[in-house]
Amino acid sequence: MSKPTPLSGFPEWLPAQRMIEQNVVERIRATFELYGYAPLETRAVEPLDQLLRKGETSKEVYVLRRLQEDPGARTDDSLGLHFDLTVPFARFVLENSGKLQFPFRRYQIQKVWRGERPQEGRYREFLQADIDVVDRDNLPFHYDTEMPLVIGDAFASLPIPKATILVNNRKVCEGFYRGLGLEDPDQVLRTVDKLDKIGPEKVAALLVETAGATDAQAAACLKLAAISTGDASFVDQVRALGVTNDLLDEGLEELVRVVDAGTEYAPGLIRAELKIARGLDYYTGTVYETQLQGYERFGSICSGGRYENLATSGNERFPGVGISIGVSRMLGLLFGHNALTISRSVPTGVVVALPAEELRPACDRIAQALRRRGISTEVAPAAAKFGKQIRFAERRGIPFVWFPGADGEPDTIKDIRSGDQVEADAATWAPPAEDLIPVVSKA
Structure with a gap:
């Protein structure tokens, strides 16, 4: 057998790294259970129509087909590997709602697959550690304030650099954009979400080109996105921009609650960052991203948010809020910079x-x-x-x-x-x- 060519984007850790990964996962799992989250594992595959119904994910989904599949076979029930754990969880809740006690708190630590371009810390196969809470019809907002506290405790248990959880609320953004007179807030959100990748000038041009914004409206959107505070002072800065809207008011009130809870529990853990939007369309309120000190240029290693309508069937609705640690993403960055060590390369003592x-x-x-x-x-x-x-x-x-x-x-x-x-x-x-x-x- 000739020497195989490695496949990029599919990490295979050495034994010492694998032991570090197992140790990290165990500490995360222990923290999740301390907060009362129950374990769950969902199947690796979902029907394509479920995977593609929320968000711009069609280019990321790996399709699952048999090698000898009949070319004339029906494909409307084709399967794909899941690209996150939230969509499969929503499906699980709908299928098992009669067996679950609500509010339902669960954690999942599983592999997921995305057809992204591999790069440092970004893989096509990787491990995620998720927590979510869902309820029937209405989910109390205090769960939004709990999410970053759980993650803060999980990260505090790990030998990693200091983590900062960046929070925003889509109602703030959408209300602000509507108050400006922009009629397609979802497109504005998707465009603003590209700020770190392409910079403010290109974002402003895209807002004019794709969202119908004027130069003044685009400038206002960028001013909102530039607001970043470690306390509730972001409210005064938003008000100073002179935009009024009921949804904006609601979002600001909710965001203050998240920031205040984090500041009281662990000063410095949470930061209001009004450029955070999250790329997936199913988020409706609070959104989270997380950066490691010294690794900010690599982006978020833990993200999530509130979703009101992801798990719906007829008149049944199960709103939820969740957050996901990109375990492989985080460890890949730390391994790449030799930032973690283990006392021995085998379990043997x-x-x-x-x-x-x-x-x-x-x-x-x-x-x-x-x-x-x-x-x-x-x-x-x-x-x-x-x-x-x-x-x-x-x-x-x-x-x-x-x-x-x-x-x-x-x-x-x-x-x-x-x-x-x-x-x-x-x-x-x-x-x-x-x-x-x-x-x-x-x-």
């Missing part, structure tokens, strides 16, 4: 030295005794000089080597970092707590 091959059964019994007590252990791969077996452990960052006693002598264990060697019994010995499992930390 102890290597049992093998004096001779015929003693392997006795060494296996020692390893089993340690494993039964939750200590990750392996027996040396071959009977070699002890120096070579110690180097085997050193290369993998394994801290301890166990030496079986000979001729009635007690077993000993050596901390190969310090050189300390003491007598030990496999039925009672335990490593220090910090050596029991690999430790993830900032590099």
Whole structure:
């Protein structure tokens, strides 16, 4: 077999990186459960008509078909891999509404697929960690204020740079645009959402070209998008622009509640950023994006928002609010800058030295005794000089080597970092707590 060519956009972490990922996911999961979110996993595929009914996603969806599919077969029920976890969740709620207790709080940590152009921190297959709350008919607004607090706690549990959650409210934007006299606020939102990619001059030109804005209206939209505050002072800045609208008032009131809750809970966690729009069409109110300190140029690593009409069927409506951590996106950026490290590249904490091959059964019994007590252990791969077996452990960052006693002598264990060697019994010995499992930390 010739050497394979890597596929871009489909990350495959090395074992040490994979252990970091698992550690990060476990901490995120634990935080979600502390807030009472229940686990859920939905299927990887959805009908294409469901995937394409909300937002400009048609270019991102991977279609699923059999290799030997009959060319004449019906395709109206074609399937695609899901591009996020919110659309499948909405479908799940509709299918299972009679079995769920509302408000329903769930988390999902799953792979998703998008046909994007791969680049640093952006992949075509990646892991997301989502939380959402949905209710029947009406969802109380206090869940919008809770979302960033959960994420703030999740990020605080991780050895990553400081995170700032940027918040806005689409009602602020839409109300402002309508107050200006612009008749297609959705197009304005989509255009303003490109600010970081193409800059204000090109956004202004696009607003004139695609949204029917005058130069003055485009300038006003850019002034609104430039407002950024760490407290509720954004309200006065919006008012100073001289635009009035009832929806704008409603959005400002809601945004103040989110910012005030975040400021009280964790000062510096939340920032009102009025250029945030989010590209998916199903968001209707609060929207969130998250940046890591030092990595702002790479954009958001955690996003979401409020949606009123994503989960609807006939007269039934299940409004919700959710937020998603791009786990692969975040880790890809941090791995690329060598910002994370792990204390060893394998789970093993102890290597049992093998004096001779015929003693392997006795060494296996020692390893089993340690494993039964939750200590990750392996027996040396071959009977070699002890120096070579110690180097085997050193290369993998394994801290301890166990030496079986000979001729009635007690077993000993050596901390190969310090050189300390003491007598030990496999039925009672335990490593220090910090050596029991690999430790993830900032590099």
